[in-house]
């Protein structure tokens with residue numbers, strides 16, 4: 001599953017590298033993933049660059065991750081409410097599971113996701129760390 | 133001349149103590165610590181490499197510079213641990229910083245001075261009018277073969293500088309020059325995971341000769357005396373070499389201390405002397421003069437004289453300081469350390 005074409009991931013660099021999302025032009029709700037229609041009924045969105053600051057809404061620890069993350073287990077994954085309002089799921093690094101709470105403040109960092117084997121492309125993107 | 137418009141730094145959170153390594157190497161920890169003048173070193177997280185360290189430091193540099201990021205006309209990243217053998221780190225950094233596509237970019241490599249050299253390159257480009265701002269980065273996740281003496285000092289970290297017009301600078305670049313010669317003191321051949329070095333030869337004809345020659349050169353060129361500088365930074369492969377250099381030039385403990393980060397985090401290679409510079413910029417006051425001399429094996433030294441301007445005080449508040457990163461730490465065991473370093477190559 002991780003030997004997908006590097007080109008497919010390359011098309012998403014702007015979202016993954018920069019934490020770019022969408023803002024409803026009518027009610028100002030923000031989304032990380034593209035939505036066809038806002039719950040307010042509006043169909044128009046503008047792009048927004050998130051600040052990368054947020055709070056943990058839910059979290060868990062992964063012990064048996066997918067093959068590409070095997071050497072990184074255990075690691076924490078959280079649902080994060082960004083200060084701009086959007087919700088995002090991401091890995092939370094540089095912390096122990098015991099250190100996290102609902103409401104823990106986090107900030108976005110640029111990190112390595114995984115490599116496609118020894119010869120493949122290295123994939124990067126946004127993860128989070130507890131604010132320090 | 134051009135100057136520094138913004139600066140940023142980054143040091144990973146993880147540390148390993150000299151004692152922990154000495155135990156595995158069956159060595160005398162006290163003797164090692166006294167001999168190298170350091171107590172612990174930084175270790176990258178399992179998902180950190182030269183590209184991620186560079187982006188982190190550069191985001192802080194941008195926050196301090198407060199410039200339109202699309203006006204950055206060049207990105208140069210110096211390292212001896214670029215994630216790819218072929219494929220630039222600089223373009224990953226440029227993309228992550230969202231600076232658009234109209235920028236020159238290349239990775240540089242010159243052992244521990246690959247970062248400082250990019251400040252000279254960008255200063256030349258700014259002064260010639262080819263670019264308005266250039267991004268200079270030095271970062272490393274340096275490798276040391278398990279059991280080798282380098283294992284105590286080879287650390288991870290980096291610093292980034294936005295080089296731009298003198299009038300916008302937090303520190304003007306007043307002079308710079310280099311001393312270079314073909315000296316085989318330290319190297320890593322293609323496809324080799326770890327570097328090799330010429331043992332004690334790395335001192336006298338290598339580090340000391342080049343650092344002192346470049347420093348002599350810039351003092352002569354500028355007419356400055358060592359007492360003119362509030363801060364002096366010499367490249368820090370360990371905690372001992374820069375102190376010996378300071379003694380030779382008559383620099384005091386007060387002049388050296390602010391930039392002497394090696395004692396707390398080890399040698400961050402391409403990030404080393406410039407993390408010293410960043411650490412000095414974190415605390416410098418307007419008018420303070422700063423002398424920096426880097427060293428890269430193979431061999432060369434770049435010397436710089438900067439003067440802090442009135443803009444520095446405001447800029448200092450806009451991002452984290454080197455000491456903030458030094459203070460954030462978590463100690464790891466030797467098996468954890470091996471796991472962290474293994475991730476570097478995956």
Ligand SMILES: [Zn+2]
Pocket residue numbers: 024025026027028029038039040041042
């Ligand atoms: Zn809406």
